[in-house]
Amino acid sequence: MQVRVLTGLCLALIVSTAVAADDARAWLERMNHALATRNYDGTFFHVRNGKVDTLRIIHRVADGKVSERLVSLDGSGRETIRNDEELTCYLPDQKRVLVETRQERGALLGTLPAFDTTLSDNYRLEMLPRARLLGRTAQVIAINPKDAYRFGYRLWIDEGTALPLKTQLCDEKGNVVEQVLFANITLPESIPKSAVETQVNSEGLQWEKQPSPKQGAASFARLWRAIKAPPGYKLTATNSQMMEGSASPVAHLVYSDGLASVSVFIEAKSPRNEPMNGLSRVGSAFTFSATVRGHQVTAVGEVPAQTVQFIAASIKPEADAASASAERSR
Amino acid sequence: MNEYLRNQLSAFIDGELPKHEIELLFKRLDGNADLRATLGRYSLIGESLRTRPAEGPSRTFSERVRVAVEADGPLAGDAAARIRWSWFKPVAGFAVAATVATVALLGLQRLQAPTLDQPPQLAANDSSNGGARIMTGDPALTAAPSYTVPEPATASSLFNAARLTNYVVAHSEYSSPLGRRNVLSGIVAEDPTLLVVPEEQLAAPADPADHALERQ
Numbered sequence: 001m002q003v004r005v006l007t008g009l010c011l012a013l014i015v016s017t018a019v020a021a022d023d024a025r026a027w028l029e030r031m032n033h034a035l036a037t038r039n040y041d042g043t044f045f046h047v048r049n050g051k052v053d054t055l056r057i058i059h060r061v062a063d064g065k066v067s068e069r070l071v072s073l074d075g076s077g078r079e080t081i082r083n084d085e086e087l088t089c090y091l092p093d094q095k096r097v098l099v100e101t102r103q104e105r106g107a108l109l110g111t112l113p114a115f116d117t118t119l120s121d122n123y124r125l126e127m128l129p130r131a132r133l134l135g136r137t138a139q140v141i142a143i144n145p146k147d148a149y150r151f152g153y154r155l156w157i158d159e160g161t162a163l164p165l166k167t168q169l170c171d172e173k174g175n176v177v178e179q180v181l182f183a184n185i186t187l188p189e190s191i192p193k194s195a196v197e198t199q200v201n202s203e204g205l206q207w208e209k210q211p212s213p214k215q216g217a218a219s220f221a222r223l224w225r226a227i228k229a230p231p232g233y234k235l236t237a238t239n240s241q242m243m244e245g246s247a248s249p250v251a252h253l254v255y256s257d258g259l260a261s262v263s264v265f266i267e268a269k270s271p272r273n274e275p276m277n278g279l280s281r282v283g284s285a286f287t288f289s290a291t292v293r294g295h296q297v298t299a300v301g302e303v304p305a306q307t308v309q310f311i312a313a314s315i316k317p318e319a320d321a322a323s324a325s326a327e328r329s330r
Numbered sequence: 331m332n333e334y335l336r337n338q339l340s341a342f343i344d345g346e347l348p349k350h351e352i353e354l355l356f357k358r359l360d361g362n363a364d365l366r367a368t369l370g371r372y373s374l375i376g377e378s379l380r381t382r383p384a385e386g387p388s389r390t391f392s393e394r395v396r397v398a399v400e401a402d403g404p405l406a407g408d409a410a411a412r413i414r415w416s417w418f419k420p421v422a423g424f425a426v427a428a429t430v431a432t433v434a435l436l437g438l439q440r441l442q443a444p445t446l447d448q449p450p451q452l453a454a455n456d457s458s459n460g461g462a463r464i465m466t467g468d469p470a471l472t473a474a475p476s477y478t479v480p481e482p483a484t485a486s487s488l489f490n491a492a493r494l495t496n497y498v499v500a501h502s503e504y505s506s507p508l509g510r511r512n513v514l515s516g517i518v519a520e521d522p523t524l525l526v527v528p529e530e531q532l533a534a535p536a537d538p539a540d541h542a543l544e545r546q
Contacts (some may be wrong), residue, residue: 036507046519048516050348052352070516072519076518080517087503089517096492098496102503126386138394153508176516183359243496243497245493245496260506260509263497263504265500268502276488280494282495282498282517284515285498285513287497287498298494301500301501302505302513
Protein backbone atom coordinates (compact mmCIF):
# COMPACT_ATOMS: atom_id res chain seq x y z
CA MET A 1 0.00 0.00 0.00
CA GLN A 2 2.79 2.39 0.98
CA VAL A 3 4.66 1.52 -2.22
CA ARG A 4 1.57 2.42 -4.28
CA VAL A 5 1.18 5.73 -2.50
CA LEU A 6 4.84 6.57 -3.01
CA THR A 7 4.69 5.55 -6.67
CA GLY A 8 1.58 7.66 -7.09
CA LEU A 9 3.24 10.67 -5.48
CA CYS A 10 6.33 10.29 -7.66
CA LEU A 11 4.19 10.06 -10.79
CA ALA A 12 2.19 13.10 -9.74
CA LEU A 13 5.43 15.04 -9.17
CA ILE A 14 6.82 14.03 -12.57
CA VAL A 15 3.56 14.94 -14.30
CA SER A 16 3.28 18.30 -12.52
CA THR A 17 6.93 19.13 -13.34
CA ALA A 18 6.34 18.26 -16.99
CA VAL A 19 3.15 20.34 -17.07
CA ALA A 20 4.96 23.28 -15.47
CA ALA A 21 7.74 23.02 -18.09
CA ASP A 22 5.12 22.93 -20.86
CA ASP A 23 3.39 25.96 -19.37
CA ALA A 24 6.71 27.79 -19.14
CA ARG A 25 7.50 26.86 -22.73
CA ALA A 26 4.13 28.19 -23.85
CA TRP A 27 4.81 31.50 -22.07
CA LEU A 28 8.22 31.75 -23.74
CA GLU A 29 6.67 31.13 -27.15
CA ARG A 30 4.09 33.84 -26.45
CA MET A 31 6.84 36.22 -25.37
CA ASN A 32 8.96 35.56 -28.46
CA HIS A 33 5.96 36.08 -30.69
CA ALA A 34 5.09 39.34 -28.92
CA LEU A 35 8.69 40.59 -29.13
CA ALA A 36 8.72 39.99 -32.86
CA THR A 37 5.23 40.96 -33.93
CA ARG A 38 3.98 43.79 -31.70
CA ASN A 39 4.54 47.51 -31.98
CA TYR A 40 6.14 48.83 -28.83
CA ASP A 41 8.03 51.85 -27.63
CA GLY A 42 9.74 51.68 -24.26
CA THR A 43 12.45 53.07 -22.09
CA PHE A 44 14.49 50.58 -20.13
CA PHE A 45 17.42 50.36 -17.78
CA HIS A 46 20.26 48.00 -18.56
CA VAL A 47 22.12 47.17 -15.36
CA ARG A 48 25.42 45.30 -15.29
CA ASN A 49 27.86 45.20 -12.41
CA GLY A 50 26.02 48.07 -10.74
CA LYS A 51 26.40 50.26 -13.83
CA VAL A 52 23.11 51.55 -15.21
CA ASP A 53 22.48 52.58 -18.81
CA THR A 54 19.21 53.98 -20.03
CA LEU A 55 18.01 53.05 -23.49
CA ARG A 56 14.94 53.44 -25.59
CA ILE A 57 13.64 50.76 -27.92
CA ILE A 58 11.12 51.37 -30.69
CA HIS A 59 9.88 48.25 -32.42
CA ARG A 60 7.70 48.72 -35.48
CA VAL A 61 5.88 46.08 -37.47
CA ALA A 62 4.18 47.24 -40.66
CA ASP A 63 3.10 45.15 -43.64
CA GLY A 64 4.85 42.15 -42.12
CA LYS A 65 8.16 43.98 -42.00
CA VAL A 66 9.99 44.62 -38.77
CA SER A 67 12.21 47.55 -37.98
CA GLU A 68 13.71 48.40 -34.65
CA ARG A 69 15.60 51.36 -33.24
CA LEU A 70 17.63 51.10 -30.06
CA VAL A 71 18.93 54.38 -28.70
CA SER A 72 21.32 55.16 -25.88
CA LEU A 73 19.85 57.97 -23.78
CA ASP A 74 23.10 58.81 -22.05
CA GLY A 75 24.33 61.41 -24.50
CA SER A 76 26.83 59.28 -26.42
CA GLY A 77 24.52 59.50 -29.42
CA ARG A 78 24.87 55.79 -30.17
CA GLU A 79 22.01 53.92 -31.71
CA THR A 80 21.23 50.86 -33.80
CA ILE A 81 18.64 50.52 -36.53
CA ARG A 82 17.66 47.05 -37.59
CA ASN A 83 15.40 46.07 -40.45
CA ASP A 84 14.91 43.23 -42.93
CA GLU A 85 17.91 44.26 -44.98
CA GLU A 86 20.57 45.34 -42.53
CA LEU A 87 21.67 46.31 -39.08
CA THR A 88 23.22 49.77 -38.80
CA CYS A 89 25.14 50.87 -35.71
CA TYR A 90 25.71 54.60 -35.37
CA LEU A 91 28.69 55.27 -33.11
CA PRO A 92 29.11 59.05 -33.44
CA ASP A 93 31.50 59.23 -30.52
CA GLN A 94 33.81 56.91 -32.47
CA LYS A 95 33.06 58.79 -35.69
CA ARG A 96 31.87 55.65 -37.47
CA VAL A 97 28.81 53.81 -38.68
CA LEU A 98 28.81 50.01 -38.99
CA VAL A 99 26.50 48.39 -41.50
CA GLU A 100 25.92 44.65 -41.30
CA THR A 101 23.95 43.29 -44.24
CA ARG A 102 21.62 40.48 -43.32
CA GLN A 103 22.68 37.18 -44.83
CA GLU A 104 19.13 35.84 -45.12
CA ARG A 105 16.83 38.62 -46.11
CA GLY A 106 13.24 38.82 -45.04
CA ALA A 107 13.73 36.36 -42.24
CA LEU A 108 13.47 38.64 -39.21
CA LEU A 109 10.27 37.01 -38.03
CA GLY A 110 11.68 33.60 -38.74
CA THR A 111 14.79 33.82 -36.60
CA LEU A 112 13.15 33.14 -33.27
CA PRO A 113 14.56 30.24 -31.31
CA ALA A 114 12.12 27.39 -30.87
CA PHE A 115 11.49 26.58 -27.24
CA ASP A 116 11.08 22.93 -28.08
CA THR A 117 11.80 19.93 -25.92
CA THR A 118 15.50 19.88 -26.87
CA LEU A 119 15.88 23.02 -24.77
CA SER A 120 15.38 20.88 -21.69
CA ASP A 121 18.62 19.05 -22.46
CA ASN A 122 20.52 22.14 -21.39
CA TYR A 123 18.05 24.19 -19.36
CA ARG A 124 15.47 23.55 -16.69
CA LEU A 125 12.29 25.56 -17.18
CA GLU A 126 10.44 26.68 -14.10
CA MET A 127 7.19 28.55 -13.48
CA LEU A 128 7.63 30.88 -10.53
CA PRO A 129 4.82 32.65 -8.69
CA ARG A 130 3.19 35.61 -10.40
CA ALA A 131 4.43 39.02 -9.32
CA ARG A 132 3.33 42.62 -9.58
CA LEU A 133 5.65 44.79 -11.61
CA LEU A 134 5.16 48.34 -12.88
CA GLY A 135 1.58 48.12 -11.71
CA ARG A 136 0.89 45.05 -13.86
CA THR A 137 0.71 41.33 -13.23
CA ALA A 138 3.64 39.37 -14.56
CA GLN A 139 4.21 35.66 -14.90
CA VAL A 140 7.73 34.86 -13.77
CA ILE A 141 9.59 32.18 -15.71
CA ALA A 142 13.05 30.87 -14.94
CA ILE A 143 15.28 29.28 -17.58
CA ASN A 144 17.97 27.67 -15.44
CA PRO A 145 21.16 26.50 -17.14
CA LYS A 146 22.22 22.97 -16.30
CA ASP A 147 25.94 23.75 -16.48
CA ALA A 148 28.39 26.65 -16.52
CA TYR A 149 28.62 26.89 -20.33
CA ARG A 150 25.51 29.01 -20.72
CA PHE A 151 23.57 31.71 -18.97
CA GLY A 152 19.96 31.42 -17.88
CA TYR A 153 17.16 33.93 -17.64
CA ARG A 154 14.52 34.99 -15.19
CA LEU A 155 11.72 36.72 -17.02
CA TRP A 156 8.82 38.80 -15.75
CA ILE A 157 6.35 38.43 -18.63
CA ASP A 158 3.37 40.76 -18.70
CA GLU A 159 0.22 38.65 -18.54
CA GLY A 160 -1.66 40.99 -20.85
CA THR A 161 0.86 41.60 -23.61
CA ALA A 162 3.41 38.79 -23.14
CA LEU A 163 6.21 41.33 -23.32
CA PRO A 164 9.05 40.89 -20.82
CA LEU A 165 8.91 43.80 -18.35
CA LYS A 166 12.00 42.69 -16.52
CA THR A 167 14.74 40.28 -17.54
CA GLN A 168 17.64 38.93 -15.52
CA LEU A 169 20.55 37.13 -17.10
CA CYS A 170 21.90 34.64 -14.56
CA ASP A 171 24.83 32.29 -14.29
CA GLU A 172 24.48 28.64 -13.36
CA LYS A 173 24.51 29.49 -9.65
CA GLY A 174 21.65 31.95 -10.04
CA ASN A 175 23.82 35.06 -9.68
CA VAL A 176 22.43 37.95 -11.70
CA VAL A 177 24.92 38.91 -14.40
CA GLU A 178 22.84 41.69 -15.88
CA GLN A 179 19.27 42.85 -15.91
CA VAL A 180 16.88 44.90 -17.95
CA LEU A 181 13.91 46.72 -16.45
CA PHE A 182 11.40 48.75 -18.39
CA ALA A 183 10.57 52.13 -16.87
CA ASN A 184 7.71 52.53 -19.29
CA ILE A 185 6.39 50.83 -22.36
CA THR A 186 3.58 51.68 -24.74
CA LEU A 187 2.00 49.53 -27.42
CA PRO A 188 0.70 51.86 -30.14
CA GLU A 189 -1.55 50.57 -32.88
CA SER A 190 0.94 51.94 -35.35
CA ILE A 191 4.31 53.63 -35.21
CA PRO A 192 5.35 56.14 -37.87
CA LYS A 193 8.27 55.14 -40.05
CA SER A 194 10.14 58.25 -38.96
CA ALA A 195 10.30 56.90 -35.40
CA VAL A 196 12.61 54.10 -36.53
CA GLU A 197 14.84 56.34 -38.61
CA THR A 198 18.09 57.61 -37.20
CA GLN A 199 18.34 61.02 -35.61
CA VAL A 200 22.12 60.94 -35.79
CA ASN A 201 23.76 63.54 -37.95
CA SER A 202 26.05 61.25 -39.92
CA GLU A 203 27.99 64.04 -41.56
CA GLY A 204 31.70 63.42 -41.07
CA LEU A 205 31.20 59.84 -39.87
CA GLN A 206 33.06 57.00 -41.56
CA TRP A 207 30.70 54.41 -43.04
CA GLU A 208 31.92 50.84 -42.74
CA LYS A 209 29.76 48.62 -44.89
CA GLN A 210 30.76 45.04 -45.45
CA PRO A 211 31.97 44.59 -49.02
CA SER A 212 30.47 41.91 -51.27
CA PRO A 213 31.99 38.47 -50.72
CA LYS A 214 34.86 37.60 -53.02
CA GLN A 215 34.58 34.64 -55.34
CA GLY A 216 35.33 31.43 -53.47
CA ALA A 217 34.64 33.04 -50.11
CA ALA A 218 31.81 30.66 -49.29
CA SER A 219 34.05 27.60 -49.37
CA PHE A 220 36.47 29.16 -46.88
CA ALA A 221 34.04 28.68 -43.99
CA ARG A 222 33.76 24.99 -44.77
CA LEU A 223 37.49 24.53 -44.16
CA TRP A 224 37.16 25.08 -40.42
CA ARG A 225 35.27 23.62 -37.51
CA ALA A 226 35.44 23.04 -33.77
CA ILE A 227 36.67 19.56 -33.02
CA LYS A 228 34.85 19.69 -29.73
CA ALA A 229 32.12 21.98 -28.44
CA PRO A 230 30.67 22.43 -24.96
CA PRO A 231 27.75 20.09 -24.20
CA GLY A 232 24.64 20.90 -26.21
CA TYR A 233 26.27 23.32 -28.68
CA LYS A 234 25.92 22.35 -32.32
CA LEU A 235 27.07 23.96 -35.54
CA THR A 236 23.98 25.73 -36.87
CA ALA A 237 25.28 28.10 -39.56
CA THR A 238 28.33 28.73 -41.69
CA ASN A 239 29.06 31.49 -44.10
CA SER A 240 31.87 33.69 -45.29
CA GLN A 241 31.80 37.42 -45.54
CA MET A 242 34.05 40.32 -46.21
CA MET A 243 34.46 42.56 -43.19
CA GLU A 244 35.77 46.07 -42.83
CA GLY A 245 39.46 45.97 -41.97
CA SER A 246 39.95 42.42 -43.27
CA ALA A 247 41.85 41.85 -46.49
CA SER A 248 40.51 38.33 -47.02
CA PRO A 249 37.15 36.60 -46.51
CA VAL A 250 36.18 35.97 -42.90
CA ALA A 251 34.67 32.58 -42.09
CA HIS A 252 31.71 32.80 -39.72
CA LEU A 253 30.62 29.65 -37.89
CA VAL A 254 27.71 29.68 -35.45
CA TYR A 255 27.35 27.21 -32.59
CA SER A 256 24.08 27.20 -30.66
CA ASP A 257 22.34 25.19 -27.96
CA GLY A 258 18.96 26.44 -29.13
CA LEU A 259 18.97 29.54 -26.93
CA ALA A 260 22.56 30.72 -26.47
CA SER A 261 24.80 31.14 -29.48
CA VAL A 262 28.48 31.63 -30.17
CA SER A 263 29.91 32.97 -33.42
CA VAL A 264 33.43 32.09 -34.48
CA PHE A 265 35.22 34.39 -36.92
CA ILE A 266 38.30 33.07 -38.73
CA GLU A 267 40.48 35.14 -41.00
CA ALA A 268 43.98 34.88 -42.39
CA LYS A 269 46.44 36.89 -40.35
CA SER A 270 47.45 40.08 -42.02
CA PRO A 271 50.73 41.89 -41.32
CA ARG A 272 48.64 45.06 -41.26
CA ASN A 273 46.65 43.89 -38.25
CA GLU A 274 47.94 43.53 -34.72
CA PRO A 275 47.19 39.96 -33.58
CA MET A 276 44.47 39.61 -30.95
CA ASN A 277 44.84 37.11 -28.12
CA GLY A 278 42.82 36.43 -25.00
CA LEU A 279 39.58 37.54 -23.48
CA SER A 280 37.65 40.77 -24.06
CA ARG A 281 34.18 41.99 -23.35
CA VAL A 282 32.03 44.05 -25.69
CA GLY A 283 28.92 44.98 -23.75
CA SER A 284 27.14 41.77 -22.84
CA ALA A 285 29.25 39.61 -25.11
CA PHE A 286 32.52 37.93 -24.28
CA THR A 287 35.11 37.39 -26.97
CA PHE A 288 38.15 35.13 -26.96
CA SER A 289 40.85 35.40 -29.61
CA ALA A 290 43.67 33.02 -30.47
CA THR A 291 45.98 32.35 -33.38
CA VAL A 292 45.52 29.00 -35.07
CA ARG A 293 47.62 27.87 -38.04
CA GLY A 294 48.34 31.37 -39.17
CA HIS A 295 44.75 32.49 -38.79
CA GLN A 296 43.11 34.82 -36.36
CA VAL A 297 40.28 32.99 -34.57
CA THR A 298 37.79 34.88 -32.40
CA ALA A 299 34.77 33.38 -30.65
CA VAL A 300 31.99 35.79 -29.64
CA GLY A 301 28.81 35.21 -27.68
CA GLU A 302 26.46 36.27 -24.92
CA VAL A 303 27.71 33.30 -22.91
CA PRO A 304 30.14 32.82 -20.01
CA ALA A 305 33.79 33.58 -20.73
CA GLN A 306 34.81 29.95 -20.52
CA THR A 307 32.41 29.00 -23.33
CA VAL A 308 33.98 31.35 -25.88
CA GLN A 309 37.40 30.22 -24.74
CA PHE A 310 36.44 26.54 -25.07
CA ILE A 311 35.13 26.98 -28.59
CA ALA A 312 37.97 29.23 -29.79
CA ALA A 313 40.48 26.72 -28.46
CA SER A 314 38.76 23.91 -30.35
CA ILE A 315 38.76 25.48 -33.79
CA LYS A 316 40.95 23.65 -36.26
CA PRO A 317 41.23 23.29 -40.03
CA GLU A 318 38.80 20.64 -41.26
CA ALA A 319 41.61 18.24 -42.16
CA ASP A 320 43.03 18.36 -38.63
CA ALA A 321 39.54 17.98 -37.19
CA ALA A 322 38.88 14.90 -39.29
CA SER A 323 42.12 13.23 -38.26
CA ALA A 324 41.54 14.11 -34.59
CA SER A 325 38.07 12.62 -34.85
CA ALA A 326 39.45 9.43 -36.44
CA GLU A 327 42.12 9.25 -33.74
CA ARG A 328 39.48 9.53 -31.04
CA SER A 329 37.26 6.84 -32.55
CA ARG A 330 40.13 4.29 -32.64
CA MET B 331 8.80 62.09 -2.86
CA ASN B 332 11.06 62.16 0.16
CA GLU B 333 14.72 63.04 0.34
CA TYR B 334 15.82 59.40 0.69
CA LEU B 335 13.97 58.36 -2.45
CA ARG B 336 15.36 61.32 -4.36
CA ASN B 337 18.88 60.34 -3.35
CA GLN B 338 18.27 56.72 -4.21
CA LEU B 339 16.84 57.62 -7.60
CA SER B 340 19.60 60.01 -8.51
CA ALA B 341 22.25 57.49 -7.43
CA PHE B 342 20.55 54.92 -9.66
CA ILE B 343 20.44 57.32 -12.60
CA ASP B 344 24.11 58.02 -12.08
CA GLY B 345 25.02 54.32 -11.88
CA GLU B 346 26.14 54.60 -8.29
CA LEU B 347 23.46 52.65 -6.48
CA PRO B 348 24.71 49.45 -4.79
CA LYS B 349 23.25 46.26 -6.21
CA HIS B 350 21.07 45.41 -3.22
CA GLU B 351 19.57 48.90 -3.31
CA ILE B 352 18.84 48.56 -7.02
CA GLU B 353 16.61 45.59 -6.18
CA LEU B 354 14.95 47.69 -3.48
CA LEU B 355 14.40 50.53 -5.92
CA PHE B 356 12.88 48.15 -8.47
CA LYS B 357 10.41 47.03 -5.79
CA ARG B 358 9.60 50.66 -4.99
CA LEU B 359 9.09 51.42 -8.68
CA ASP B 360 6.46 48.72 -8.76
CA GLY B 361 4.28 50.49 -6.27
CA ASN B 362 5.03 54.11 -7.04
CA ALA B 363 3.74 55.54 -10.29
CA ASP B 364 5.23 58.98 -9.51
CA LEU B 365 8.65 57.46 -9.13
CA ARG B 366 8.32 55.63 -12.43
CA ALA B 367 7.14 58.76 -14.18
CA THR B 368 10.01 60.80 -12.80
CA LEU B 369 12.52 58.18 -13.81
CA GLY B 370 11.10 57.94 -17.31
CA ARG B 371 11.00 61.73 -17.66
CA TYR B 372 14.61 62.07 -16.64
CA SER B 373 15.69 59.29 -18.99
CA LEU B 374 14.15 61.05 -21.94
CA ILE B 375 16.06 64.24 -21.21
CA GLY B 376 19.19 62.65 -22.62
CA GLU B 377 17.50 61.95 -25.91
CA SER B 378 15.93 65.36 -26.27
CA LEU B 379 19.37 66.88 -25.78
CA ARG B 380 21.04 64.46 -28.10
CA THR B 381 18.64 64.90 -30.99
CA ARG B 382 19.34 68.57 -31.40
CA PRO B 383 20.67 68.65 -34.94
CA ALA B 384 24.37 68.76 -35.65
CA GLU B 385 25.36 69.05 -32.02
CA GLY B 386 26.28 65.45 -31.27
CA PRO B 387 28.07 64.48 -28.09
CA SER B 388 30.34 67.14 -26.80
CA ARG B 389 32.32 68.12 -23.75
CA THR B 390 29.49 70.43 -22.75
CA PHE B 391 27.03 67.58 -22.45
CA SER B 392 27.11 67.54 -18.65
CA GLU B 393 26.34 71.23 -18.60
CA ARG B 394 23.40 70.69 -20.93
CA VAL B 395 22.11 67.86 -18.76
CA ARG B 396 22.50 70.02 -15.69
CA VAL B 397 20.46 72.82 -17.21
CA ALA B 398 17.79 70.42 -18.40
CA VAL B 399 17.42 68.51 -15.16
CA GLU B 400 17.39 71.64 -13.04
CA ALA B 401 14.27 72.56 -14.92
CA ASP B 402 12.82 69.27 -13.71
CA GLY B 403 12.67 70.17 -10.01
CA PRO B 404 14.38 68.97 -6.86
CA LEU B 405 15.08 65.45 -8.11
CA ALA B 406 16.73 66.75 -11.20
CA GLY B 407 18.78 69.23 -9.24
CA ASP B 408 20.08 66.45 -7.07
CA ALA B 409 20.83 64.31 -10.10
CA ALA B 410 22.62 67.22 -11.67
CA ALA B 411 24.80 67.59 -8.61
CA ARG B 412 25.77 63.96 -8.89
CA ILE B 413 26.45 64.29 -12.57
CA ARG B 414 28.72 67.25 -11.92
CA TRP B 415 30.53 65.26 -9.27
CA SER B 416 30.91 62.12 -11.35
CA TRP B 417 32.05 64.16 -14.33
CA PHE B 418 35.29 64.93 -12.54
CA LYS B 419 35.70 61.58 -10.81
CA PRO B 420 37.75 59.86 -13.52
CA VAL B 421 40.28 62.65 -13.43
CA ALA B 422 40.72 62.39 -9.69
CA GLY B 423 40.45 58.67 -9.24
CA PHE B 424 41.87 57.09 -12.31
CA ALA B 425 44.99 58.87 -13.35
CA VAL B 426 46.58 55.49 -13.95
CA ALA B 427 43.79 54.00 -15.99
CA ALA B 428 43.64 53.83 -19.72
CA THR B 429 42.45 56.50 -22.04
CA VAL B 430 40.99 55.78 -25.41
CA ALA B 431 41.61 58.75 -27.59
CA THR B 432 38.60 58.57 -29.82
CA VAL B 433 36.12 57.69 -27.12
CA ALA B 434 33.95 60.55 -25.95
CA LEU B 435 34.49 61.62 -22.37
CA LEU B 436 31.22 60.16 -21.17
CA GLY B 437 32.08 56.80 -22.69
CA LEU B 438 35.47 56.98 -21.06
CA GLN B 439 33.87 57.63 -17.71
CA ARG B 440 31.77 54.51 -18.11
CA LEU B 441 34.85 52.44 -18.79
CA GLN B 442 36.78 53.67 -15.80
CA ALA B 443 34.48 54.74 -13.05
CA PRO B 444 34.17 52.37 -10.10
CA THR B 445 30.80 51.53 -8.63
CA LEU B 446 30.07 51.87 -4.95
CA ASP B 447 29.20 48.24 -4.46
CA GLN B 448 32.19 46.88 -6.30
CA PRO B 449 35.00 49.36 -6.04
CA PRO B 450 37.91 48.40 -8.23
CA GLN B 451 40.95 47.76 -6.13
CA LEU B 452 43.98 49.37 -7.59
CA ALA B 453 47.02 47.30 -6.91
CA ALA B 454 50.61 47.57 -7.96
CA ASN B 455 51.10 48.29 -11.62
CA ASP B 456 51.81 45.32 -13.77
CA SER B 457 55.15 46.23 -15.18
CA SER B 458 54.75 43.90 -18.12
CA ASN B 459 52.07 46.03 -19.65
CA GLY B 460 52.00 49.07 -17.48
CA GLY B 461 48.34 48.67 -16.64
CA ALA B 462 46.50 48.93 -13.36
CA ARG B 463 45.15 45.62 -12.12
CA ILE B 464 41.50 45.77 -11.32
CA MET B 465 39.51 43.17 -9.46
CA THR B 466 36.07 42.65 -10.84
CA GLY B 467 33.05 41.04 -9.29
CA ASP B 468 31.50 40.13 -12.62
CA PRO B 469 30.07 36.66 -11.95
CA ALA B 470 30.31 35.92 -15.65
CA LEU B 471 34.04 35.78 -15.17
CA THR B 472 34.01 33.06 -12.58
CA ALA B 473 37.05 31.49 -14.13
CA ALA B 474 38.75 34.81 -14.56
CA PRO B 475 38.36 37.08 -11.54
CA SER B 476 40.79 39.79 -12.54
CA TYR B 477 41.76 41.74 -15.58
CA THR B 478 44.00 44.56 -16.59
CA VAL B 479 43.03 47.83 -18.14
CA PRO B 480 45.74 48.59 -20.66
CA GLU B 481 47.74 51.78 -20.74
CA PRO B 482 46.85 54.53 -23.25
CA ALA B 483 45.38 52.96 -26.31
CA THR B 484 47.56 52.55 -29.34
CA ALA B 485 46.30 52.75 -32.89
CA SER B 486 46.37 48.95 -33.07
CA SER B 487 44.37 48.44 -29.88
CA LEU B 488 41.79 50.91 -31.13
CA PHE B 489 41.73 49.02 -34.40
CA ASN B 490 41.27 45.73 -32.56
CA ALA B 491 38.47 47.19 -30.45
CA ALA B 492 36.77 48.22 -33.69
CA ARG B 493 37.26 44.71 -35.13
CA LEU B 494 35.74 43.12 -32.02
CA THR B 495 32.77 45.46 -32.26
CA ASN B 496 32.36 44.45 -35.93
CA TYR B 497 32.37 40.80 -34.90
CA VAL B 498 29.80 41.35 -32.15
CA VAL B 499 27.52 43.26 -34.52
CA ALA B 500 27.74 40.40 -37.05
CA HIS B 501 27.11 37.88 -34.28
CA SER B 502 24.01 39.66 -33.01
CA GLU B 503 22.05 38.52 -36.07
CA TYR B 504 22.33 34.96 -34.80
CA SER B 505 21.26 35.68 -31.21
CA SER B 506 17.86 35.00 -29.72
CA PRO B 507 15.64 38.12 -29.46
CA LEU B 508 16.51 38.56 -25.78
CA GLY B 509 20.17 37.84 -26.35
CA ARG B 510 20.26 40.26 -29.27
CA ARG B 511 18.72 43.04 -27.21
CA ASN B 512 21.39 42.52 -24.55
CA VAL B 513 24.18 42.40 -27.11
CA LEU B 514 23.03 45.51 -28.97
CA SER B 515 22.36 47.35 -25.70
CA GLY B 516 25.94 46.57 -24.74
CA ILE B 517 27.24 47.95 -28.02
CA VAL B 518 25.41 51.25 -27.68
CA ALA B 519 26.10 51.53 -23.96
CA GLU B 520 29.72 50.47 -23.58
CA ASP B 521 33.12 50.39 -25.19
CA PRO B 522 35.04 47.15 -25.65
CA THR B 523 37.01 46.18 -22.58
CA LEU B 524 40.12 44.12 -23.01
CA LEU B 525 40.34 41.61 -20.20
CA VAL B 526 43.83 40.30 -19.76
CA VAL B 527 43.28 37.22 -17.68
CA PRO B 528 46.11 35.31 -16.01
CA GLU B 529 46.52 32.07 -17.89
CA GLU B 530 46.07 29.88 -14.81
CA GLN B 531 42.68 31.46 -14.17
CA LEU B 532 41.29 30.66 -17.57
CA ALA B 533 39.13 27.58 -17.99
CA ALA B 534 40.97 24.54 -19.24
CA PRO B 535 40.82 24.18 -23.02
CA ALA B 536 38.51 21.54 -24.40
CA ASP B 537 41.21 18.94 -24.71
CA PRO B 538 44.68 20.20 -23.88
CA ALA B 539 46.37 17.39 -25.78
CA ASP B 540 44.64 18.23 -29.03
CA HIS B 541 43.79 21.88 -28.70
CA ALA B 542 46.86 23.70 -27.52
CA LEU B 543 46.68 27.26 -28.74
CA GLU B 544 49.39 28.50 -30.94
CA ARG B 545 51.12 31.33 -29.19
CA GLN B 546 52.73 34.29 -30.77
